[in-house]
Amino acid sequence: MFKKDISPGSKSKVKSSVQRAIRTQLVQTYPLLAPHIDEIIPKKEQLDAMKIPERVTLYLIGLTPLFYQHMTDALLPHLKLVHRFPTCFPSLRIDRGAIRFVLSGATLMAPGLTSTGGRLPTGADTEKGGYGELGGKGEEGKLYWDGEGEREGEGWYGGRELEKGEPVVVCAEGKLEACAVGLLSMGTKECKEKGKGPVVEEGHYLGDGLWRLVTE
C-alpha cells in the first residue's frame, strides 16, 4: 500500500494516555513484545504520530519509525522494527521466486507460500515458530535456529493456524531478514486448502515508500 514515495507529514505528539493505550494494544497483539516494550516505547519518551497518505498513521520515537496503522486496523510493525526484534512477530515464508514480486509491490499470492520454498504454519502443536531461514547461529550468535534445541520465538504460532485479518511478517527463502509485513486476507489453513488467491494485503515491503520515508 506504499508503492509511491511518501513525503513526510507533520508530526504531532501523542498524548500520554494514548501512548499508554498503544503500549497495551501492542502487547495484546504481539505478546512476545511484552519483555521489550519498555525498550521500544520507553515510558519517559515522547511517542510521535505522523499522518501519511491512505489514512495511515505512522508512530515513531525521534527519528525511529516503529509502527503504522491504517485507520483502526491492527498496528503493524515497520520493517526496521521487525529487524530489531525479529522473533516477536508471527511469520510466514515465501519461496525465492516470489521475492521479486513482493518487492515490486505485488500482492502476495498463495502459490508463493505453498511451494517447496515457502512455509506456512502446520497447525501441529509440536511446531516451533521462527524467523529467517538460514541455519546456523546468525551474525549475533543466537537469533537463528541451528536445528537443535529451542528456537527463539518458539511456540508463537506453533500449534495454531493464523486467522484472516491477523498481522504477519513475511520472511523469504534463503534470506535472514524479513522482506514484508501485512494483514492476512486469508487464513493460513484456507491458503493451504485452496492453494490460490491473495494471502497478504495492505503490505509494507523493503524499498517501498514507507521504507524510504525520511522521518526527520
Added chain:
Amino acid sequence: MADVEAADASHEPQSRHVVYCGVCTLPPEYCEFGGTVKKCQEWLKKNNSTMYERLWSEDALAAATSSLSLDAQKRAEKDAHKKALKAEAAEAKQAATIASSKVIIKRVERNKRKFVTTVTGLENFGLENKKVAKDLGKKFATGASVTKVPSGGEEIVVQGDVSEEIEEFFLEKFPVIPEDNIELVEDKKKKGSGAGG
C-alpha cells in the same frame, strides 16, 4: 535476591542492529533485487567484507540459484537486467538534468533599501524547497518561505539581502550543486535611480 539482579540485567537493550546497504538501503541480502547491484556489491565489499563473502562468493551464489527452476532463473535474470538498465538510464538523466540546471539566487529590491532574496531551481537537484527554506530561515535567523510563481514553479523568498551568504551556504551544504550552476542576479525596480554616483 539473585532473581532481582537477573531482572535488572534484562533491561539491557535487546534490540538487534541490522546492517543496511549504503547504496539501496535494503538489507544487503536483498540488493540483488534492486537496480544498483554493482554499486551495492562494491559498497559491501568495502564496508563489510564478511557479509560480502557470505552473499556474493561463488558458493553462495550457486546455492541461491540452485533452488530456482531454469526458467525462473532466466526470467529473474532478465528482470534484473531490465531493472539495471532502467536505473542506469535514470541516473544518466539525473546527471544531465543537473548539468543543465541552474540555481538562481536573485536579489530583489522591494522598497527603497528593502531587499528580499529569492531562490529558484533547487528541485532539479533533488532538493526540497520547503526544507531548504526552513534551513535558510534558521541559518540566517530571518523569514524564509516558499511561494508559487506565476510560471508554475516555486521559489524560496528570504527576507533581507543575503544572496552571497546563501551561495556560500549552498556550496558548503549541497555538494550536489556545482559552483558553476549557481547564478547570482539582481533585480532592481527602477533603473538609474542613484546609479550616477
